[in-house]
Amino acid sequence: MTMNPNLDRLQRYPFERLNALLADVDPTPATPVNLGIGEPKHAPPAFIGETLAANLDGLGRYAGTGGTPELRSTLCGWLERRFALGAGALDPDANVLPAAGTREALFAITQAVVSGRRDALVLMPNPCYQIYEGAALLAGAEPVYLNTTVDTAYLPDLDAVPESTWRRCALIYICSPGNPSGAVLPEAWLRKLIALADAHDFVIAADECYSELYPDEERPPLGLLEVCARMGRMDFHRCVVFHSLSKRSNVPGLRSGFVAGDAGILEGFLRYRTYQGCALPLHVQQASQAAWDDEAHVRHNRTRYRAKFDTALEILRPVLDVDAPDAGFYLWPRTPVDDVMFARTLYEQENVRVLPGSYLSREANGVNPGAGHVRMALVADEAECEEAMWRIRRCVERL
Numbered sequence: 001m002t003m004n005p006n007l008d009r010l011q012r013y014p015f016e017r018l019n020a021l022l023a024d025v026d027p028t029p030a031t032p033v034n035l036g037i038g039e040p041k042h043a044p045p046a047f048i049g050e051t052l053a054a055n056l057d058g059l060g061r062y063a064g065t066g067g068t069p070e071l072r073s074t075l076c077g078w079l080e081r082r083f084a085l086g087a088g089a090l091d092p093d094a095n096v097l098p099a100a101g102t103r104e105a106l107f108a109i110t111q112a113v114v115s116g117r118r119d120a121l122v123l124m125p126n127p128c129y130q131i132y133e134g135a136a137l138l139a140g141a142e143p144v145y146l147n148t149t150v151d152t153a154y155l156p157d158l159d160a161v162p163e164s165t166w167r168r169c170a171l172i173y174i175c176s177p178g179n180p181s182g183a184v185l186p187e188a189w190l191r192k193l194i195a196l197a198d199a200h201d202f203v204i205a206a207d208e209c210y211s212e213l214y215p216d217e218e219r220p221p222l223g224l225l226e227v228c229a230r231m232g233r234m235d236f237h238r239c240v241v242f243h244s245l246s247k248r249s250n251v252p253g254l255r256s257g258f259v260a261g262d263a264g265i266l267e268g269f270l271r272y273r274t275y276q277g278c279a280l281p282l283h284v285q286q287a288s289q290a291a292w293d294d295e296a297h298v299r300h301n302r303t304r305y306r307a308k309f310d311t312a313l314e315i316l317r318p319v320l321d322v323d324a325p326d327a328g329f330y331l332w333p334r335t336p337v338d339d340v341m342f343a344r345t346l347y348e349q350e351n352v353r354v355l356p357g358s359y360l361s362r363e364a365n366g367v368n369p370g371a372g373h374v375r376m377a378l379v380a381d382e383a384e385c386e387e388a389m390w391r392i393r394r395c396v397e398r399l
Contacts, residue, residue, distance in 0.1 A: 058282025067098035083226035094263035110135035127360035145364035154181035182325020350391035
């Protein structure tokens with residue numbers, strides 16, 4: 001059977017590689033703690049489940065790909081408040097589109113924008129969410145990896161990208177707050193990227209799904225549409241952002257997010273997704289609307305993460321080279337030994353899973369920028385996270 005030859009270029013997902021790494025290890029009999037996957041473990045707000053249950057009559061009806069007018073209005077209102085765009089800045093019929101979580105939308109945008117273009121390049125941070133790479137490959141484009149290291153403050157170095165690369169760029173993925181580093185892209189950096197997009201006519205796809213997890217209530221992370229508004233670009237030309245309820249509201253199983261921005265891009269994207277068949281069920285749309293309309297549970301969520309970071313850093317800093325992230329729920333420490341060896345040893349000796357940084361990265365310009373790091377997702381409850389930190393510290397001290 002003939003298949004898309006680009007399927008053979010897809011690499012194993014990081015969690016598959018981690019499972020293979022640990023498959024033959026007999027860990028210590030301590031209670032297992034999984035910090036390897038970014039799946040929130042805080043309980044979802046009760047009202048989300050209640051709203052789902054109250055709207056199950058929606059199971060008997062097809063939902064439109066574009067979502068209900070009520071949900072689109074709610075999404076626009078949330079964006080306008082959160083990113084200081086001003087009331088009425090977004091048209092619910094043109095500037096926003098619900099999605100079945102950010103993963104499907106981040107993958108699909110490249111298929112809609114890039115497929116059929118010859119010699120197209122898709123740029124992405126390195127390390128990154130592997131969906132970016134797979135989306136580029138299956139669209140027939142070549143991924144270009146922009147290394148992010150401590151030397152670049154974990155930001156892609158735009159000045160290091162050759163002019164010839166920018167000329168062939170069809171789309172660039174950015175992630176802010178970053179996965180795995182938690183780095184937030186500053187305004188000057190985003191303004192420079194927007195100018196490059198204007199000069200070379202490419203799309204900026206901003207993955208902002210960690211934007212609501214941050215340490216300072218008075219300083220939420222900046223967003224791409226917010227910078228557009230500050231520049232007076234209220235058409236958000238060439239810019240689209242992706243948001244999700246998974247991390248914000250602890251409902252990864254709801255599979256609910258959205259994409260917003262440039263109306264021209266979203267018009268074509270809606271046409272593409274109408275064929276793709278990924279409309280949100282009506283009861284999911286109702287629950288999503290309720291979730292985006294409530295901020296109290298999100299503030300409580302941030303309080304819990306803030307406490308876990310304080311505890312984790314107090315325990316780990318005496319033995320590991322680790323910094324507090326700008327935002328998000330990951331720690332990205334430097335390891336005292338090879339990152340793959342560290343992850344295997346930690347699992348064997350302490351029954352704690354972390355993800356080797358090299359599994360999240362690709363070798364580019366002679367280096368794998370994730371090597372020598374591990375990603376720790378502080379997603380478990382406070383007591384479990386604290387116990388895991390003490391186990392990690394014991395392991396490092398033995399090393």
